[in-house]
Amino acid sequence: MGGCRICTNAPSVTHLLFADDSFLFFKATSNEALTIKCVLNTYKSWSGQPVNYQKSAIFFSYNVRMDKQQEIKQVLEVSNDIGDSKYLGLPSLIGRLKKLVFKYLKEKVIQRIKGWSTKLMSRAGKLVLLKNVVPLIPAYAMSCFLLPKTLGQEIQSIMNAFWLRSLDDFCVNSIITSDLAKQSKAREFFKENRREWDVEKVNLHFSSEDAATIVNTRILQGCTSDMISWVHTSNGQYTVKSTYFQWSKSQSTGEGTSISVGLKRLWRLPIPHKIRVFLWRLCRNTISVRNRLREKGVPVTISCPMCVGEVEHLRHIFFECSFSKECWQLVGMNFEAHDMEYVSEWLVSFLASGPLHDLVTMPAVLWGIWYARNKCVFDNKTMSPGIVKS
């Protein structure tokens, strides 16, 4: 019997016996196939246990010719191939294209996520699903096989997309924006017959952030046609090197790092989950205060609902408003509002460097203020600043 070696000097393996499955290895010749058949028949007559050839499957290495394969199949009376079949829920054959073999895991994740109705789910609920359900899908396969790194990254990006918005929205949205970007020519956003930005038109078609960047872009007077240009090289041609250079520069100046330190600390704070998620949204600047809604084109009044007078923006509602000032006073904390140009940035750096004691109280107060504000807006109820104490 030939058996099977995994490399030149390794011992030759002729059989592997699992609980109730057996693997037999032999050379692809009719002679060896006949010997196997003979052995199995002897086994049957001695033990009274016949082999079910219909349920058995066979695998040939790639250099065995088709006619040879048919011949051996006929001798053994086995017709099934071990191809894409699964054994105990895992792929039974893993070749070099691991990514292809384990693609089914990625599809399972997508299916599972699509099944969740995201509109009815709170952010904390979404997070629990993402953290506790999705990782279980590849866990079983991971306990047996080393999965390709890229697969993990792909699953991660599917999870990110779900976290940011529902999967469908995400795809549609990014396609639309990229299409818009491709199709629109700068000239279409000029004032008629002039080389000057039509600010209203730009605002209409782009998010406030992008629009600001666009209108601040200087228009060259002599240039006639549009072209795509990469900002980090002098000739405008894209290179991976320039991207890497830019990235490592941002790393060394600490731009990326203090953000990640702050956010890492945020997820470890001993505070309720909903408050953690709320704080994360504050850091990410995605809390829907009125001036933000206005920027997005939602027709709402812009004044603060708590003091009815000032414009409601992040810094106002959480730090400058008379209501929030009273809240901070009650817990004995005091923040200089004029220190913070952007609340989200200030918050991230505070999270990174603030004392732990403050990091438990402050989120609770911020959340209390937002809770009272929402009660006022949506339920028309007035809360006292004492809410932050409870």
Ligand SMILES: [Zn+2]
């Ligand atoms: Zn106010």
